[in-house]
Amino acid sequence: MEESLLRVKEIGKHFGGLWAVNRASLDVARGSITALVGPNGSGKTTLFNVIFGLHKPDEGRVYFNGERIDHLAPHQVYAKGIVHAFQIPRLFYRLTVLDNMLLAARGHKGDGLLNSVVFRQGWQAQERELADKALELLNLLELDHLTLSPAGELSGGQRKLLEIGRALMAAPVLLLLDEPAAGVNPNLGRKIFERIELFRQRGLSFFIIEHRLEILFDFADWVYVMDRGKIAIEGKPEEVAKDSTFYKVYLGD
Amino acid sequence: MGLFVYSLDIIVFIGIFAIVALSLNLEYGFTGLGNFGKVAFFLAGAYTYAILMERTGIPFYLALIMAMLVSAGIGYLVSLPALRLREDYLAIVTLAIGEVLRLVVKTEDSIAHGVWGITVPPAIHWSGMSVLEMRMVNIGLVYFCLILCFIFFQLMTRSPYGRVLRAIREDEVAAEALGKNRVKYKAQVFMLGSALAGLGGGLYAQYMQYINPYMFLPMVTFTVWIMVIVGGPANNWGVLLGAGLVILFERGARIIKDYLLLPIDPINLQYILFGVLVIFLLAYRPQGLLKERQLETKAIEGVQKWKNRSSE
Numbered sequence: 359m360e361e362s363l364l365r366v367k368e369i370g371k372h373f374g375g376l377w378a379v380n381r382a383s384l385d386v387a388r389g390s391i392t393a394l395v396g397p398n399g400s401g402k403t404t405l406f407n408v409i410f411g412l413h414k415p416d417e418g419r420v421y422f423n424g425e426r427i428d429h430l431a432p433h434q435v436y437a438k439g440i441v442h443a444f445q446i447p448r449l450f451y452r453l454t455v456l457d458n459m460l461l462a463a464r465g466h467k468g469d470g471l472l473n474s475v476v477f478r479q480g481w482q483a484q485e486r487e488l489a490d491k492a493l494e495l496l497n498l499l500e501l502d503h504l505t506l507s508p509a510g511e512l513s514g515g516q517r518k519l520l521e522i523g524r525a526l527m528a529a530p531v532l533l534l535l536d537e538p539a540a541g542v543n544p545n546l547g548r549k550i551f552e553r554i555e556l557f558r559q560r561g562l563s564f565f566i567i568e569h570r571l572e573i574l575f576d577f578a579d580w581v582y583v584m585d586r587g588k589i590a591i592e593g594k595p596e597e598v599a600k601d602s603t604f605y606k607v608y609l610g611d
Numbered sequence: 612m613g614l615f616v617y618s619l620d621i622i623v624f625i626g627i628f629a630i631v632a633l634s635l636n637l638e639y640g641f642t643g644l645g646n647f648g649k650v651a652f653f654l655a656g657a658y659t660y661a662i663l664m665e666r667t668g669i670p671f672y673l674a675l676i677m678a679m680l681v682s683a684g685i686g687y688l689v690s691l692p693a694l695r696l697r698e699d700y701l702a703i704v705t706l707a708i709g710e711v712l713r714l715v716v717k718t719e720d721s722i723a724h725g726v727w728g729i730t731v732p733p734a735i736h737w738s739g740m741s742v743l744e745m746r747m748v749n750i751g752l753v754y755f756c757l758i759l760c761f762i763f764f765q766l767m768t769r770s771p772y773g774r775v776l777r778a779i780r781e782d783e784v785a786a787e788a789l790g791k792n793r794v795k796y797k798a799q800v801f802m803l804g805s806a807l808a809g810l811g812g813g814l815y816a817q818y819m820q821y822i823n824p825y826m827f828l829p830m831v832t833f834t835v836w837i838m839v840i841v842g843g844p845a846n847n848w849g850v851l852l853g854a855g856l857v858i859l860f861e862r863g864a865r866i867i868k869d870y871l872l873l874p875i876d877p878i879n880l881q882y883i884l885f886g887v888l889v890i891f892l893l894a895y896r897p898q899g900l901l902k903e904r905q906l907e908t909k910a911i912e913g914v915q916k917w918k919n920r921s922s923e
Contacts, residue, residue, distance in 0.1 A: 410788065436790035448785035450778045454905055456914060460771070461778050462789050468771030468908075469791070471799055475766045485771065485910040493914065506905070506918060528790070 363388040363563050364409070364440075364532055369418035369428075370587075371404055378404040380587035381418065386532065391554065391564045393574055393595075396584035397608055402567045403445065405584070406534050409565075410442040411435040422532070437464065439531030445540065445567070447521035451510035455501060455520060458509050459492035460485070462527040492527060498553065499523045515542040522550065532563045539570045551577045575599060583607055614866070619746040621862045626753035627814050629854035630760050632838040633847060634807035639836075640844035640903075641768055642800045643780030645698050648689070648705030650831040651712045652682040652805040656812025657822050658716055658723055661731045664817075671734030675756075675813045682809025683802045685712075690801040694794060709829055717824035728823030731816050749818045756814060760807055764847050774906050776800065777845070834861065837885055840892060843899025852900055860885070 364386040371379040379401040386392045394402050407413045409420055411432040420428040427435055432442075441462075450458055460466070466488065467473050468481030496502040499519045504512060512520060518538065525533050538554070539547035551573050554564055568574040575581070575595035582592045585607040591598060598604050631653055638644040656678035663674040693704045716722050723729040735748050767773055775796060778786040783793045816822050834857060842853020864881040867873070892899065905911075 412784070412788075431792075432787045433790045433792045436788065442788050444785070444788070448782050448788075450781035450785065452781055452903075453774070453777055456911065457774055457777075457906055461774060461786070461791075464790060466771050469775055471767070471772055471803075474770035474772030475763060478766070478770070481771060482909050485908055486913065489910040489914055506915060524789070 361388050362386065363423065364565065365421040366405070366409065367419045367421070369405065369408055369415050369420065371401075371408055371413055371415050377587050379408065379415075382584065382587065382589050383418075384582050384589055384592070386563060386565045387580065389558065389561065389563055390579045391558055391566065391577055393578035393581045394565065394567045394584060395569070395571065395574070395581060396590075400584040400607075401587040402584055403536060406442065406536055406567065409435075410440055410534055436528070439464075439529075440534065441525045441528045441530035441532075442534040443521045443525040443536060443538065445536035447517040449509040449512075449517060449520060449524075452508055454506050455496065455509055455512070456489065456492055456505045458520060458524055459496065459527045460488055462524040463488045464528050488527075495523050495526055498556075515546050518542055518546075519550065522553070526557065526562075530562065532565060533557075535564060535566045535568075537567055537569060539568060539573055544570075544573075547573050616742055616746060617862075617866055619743070619750065621858060623746060623749045623753055623818055624862055625855050625858045626750070626757045627811050627818065628835065628838065628858055629851050630753075630757055630814070631808050631811035631835050632842070632850045632854045633760055633764050634804040634811070635835050636839050636844065636847065636850045637764060637768070637776075637807075638800055638804040640839060640846070640850070641773060641776040641780060642797065643698070643783075644694075644797060644800065644804075645702040646705045646801070646804065647702045647829075647832055647836075648707070648709035649808055649835050650827050650829060651689075651705070651709040652686060652808035653812040653815070653831060654709075654712055654716070654827040655682045655685050655805075656809025657816040657827070658729070658812075659809070660813035661729045661816045661822055662723055664731050664734075665729060671817065675810060675817075678809045678813035679806040680809075682812070683806035686802045686805025687798065689805075690798045694797045694801065706829065706832075709827075709832060713824050713827050726824060728821055731820045731822065733820060734817050749814075753814050753818070756810060760810070761847060761851070768845075768847065769907060771908070777906070837889055839899075840889060841899060843901040843903065845903040846899065846901045849899050849901030857885075 362385040366382060366384045368381045368383055369379055370377060370381050382405060396402055404413065408415045411430050411434065415428050419426055422438055422440060427438060466481065467484055473480055493502060493505065496505055501516060501519055501523065509520060522535065522538055538550050547570055555577055558564060578595050581595050581598045583590045583598060583604055590607050591601055591603050631649065635646060635649055638646045659678040659681040660674045663669055663677055664671065689705065689708055693701050696704065717725055719725065775791050778791065779793050779796055787793050838853035838857045839850055841856060843849025860881055864877040867877045
């Protein structure tokens with residue numbers, strides 16, 4: 359296996375008496391599309407929440423580029439280059455599509471209080487560059503005709519695309535995508551994964567939760583199957599698809 | 612002549628409350644923080660100014676700056692526990708702080724003579740100064756501060772910083788997931804909002820030249836809220852308009868009471884009318900008289916122009 363970018367080691371997280379994630383370990387290789395699948399309630403989203411800092415793990419460690427990140431807050435994890443896109447898009451619905459994109463930019467000088475009032479020249483050129491970058495991404499996601507509309511006016515599929523676009527806007531190293539193809543029609547679902555593949559070729563790494571296995575398995579390099587908080591099996595998509603445990607996990611004995 | 616001096620009084624009040632309403636607009640309109648203890652910071656500013664002016668010989672502008680700093684400090688202390696709470700609990704905590712501060716200055720005579728109130732020497736004074744001249748001096752002072760505040764608020768809210776505040780208002784977890792330190796932003800907003808409410812308080816004490824704890828009832832908070840809701844949350848111009856309208860009605864009712872003999876008390880009637888107005892506004896026009904505008908920086912204006920060209 360290639361060099362590991364994200365290493366999850368023996369992570370455990372419980373809510374009351376229930377261990378949602380129970381000593382799960384896995385690796386995301388640099389430049390890969392790594393998938394996390396499993397039935398509902400198997401702990402996939404909880405594991406994502408631990409990785410991007412929303413939950414503190416009760417045991418275990420998370421390393422990114424060899425550095426421990428399991429004690430950091432979400433905005434600190436973000437600063438390291440891990441960006442998370444929510445399963446149900448959490449857009450800023452009263453703000454425009456462009457504002458949503460610009461908000462995701464990392465290290466925008468105008469985000470500071472003093473700069474916003476006093477040193478306005480300092481960020482205006484940067485904002486222009488970021489706006490150009492946002493337009494380019496929106497163009498790629500076929501959302502450019504909606505640039506100045508409030509995000510609340512977007513359809514379900516478009517919201518999904520914008521959520522991913524926003525994550526890409528941050529110039530991330532690793533993207534955590536929670537069901538990017540859920541709730542959209544099969545064509546759009548495939549299109550979303552084609553975009554993901556495109557960005558992978560540009561050097562990004564992806565860690566994806568997805569139930570649409572017929573699409574996912576065409577694109578993923580490595581698949582982890584999660585069951586009741588544990589990693590049940592892992593392997594290349596074609597190997598996992600042949601494994602009898604995989605069917606047991608989904609369908610029961 | 613009497614009515615003319617009265618109308619100058621209205622103008623001063625509009626200026627003072629516009630500053631306080633703008634600060635609430637920053638907290639509630641832009642950032643979504645329901646601060647129901649606005650009067651606490653107004654009181655802190657007013658009393659800081661009054662005490663400094665009565666007991667030390669420092670120039671009035673230093674006393675005003677101190678009023679802002681003390682209010683900001685109290686704002687910071689309140690924000691430490693309060694900003695970790697969910698919205699409705701923030702409202703309860705701030706509401707309580709307002710009453711607690713008022714009761715402290717009311718019962719602790721050593722701070723500012725308790726219920727007897729405290730007299731504030733005028734900032735600028737010459738012998739033989741008429742009421743008219745005094746009002747004009749206050750108008751100059753208040754509107755100088757208001758213009759500075761307004762420019763400051765406009766620059767701040769029409770910038771990427773203002774965009775982050777709006778994002779926190781819409782969905783703070785998503786904002787945090789996009790790398791924005793929500794606790795830091797909210798604390799900054801709370802301190803700034805408190806500082807400017809303190810400035811309003813200082814100007815109020817300076818204009819009234821006498822303050823007592825009964826001038827800082829929770830009703831002050833709600834009056835400022837009405838200004839923001841009527842004018843338009845997240846629209847600084849709207850809030851100026853709201854402050855103007857509310858003060859016009861409120862002070863207007865007092866003038867009517869002095870000049871006309873009515874079978875009902877116009878001051879009480881005005882409270883009823885405000886209540887009805889707020890219910891109707893929230894039901895039928897929650898965005899207020901002037902609604903929030905999309906954020907415009909130079910870069911976004913560039914995109915807009917380019918969009919308009921390409922759609923032609």
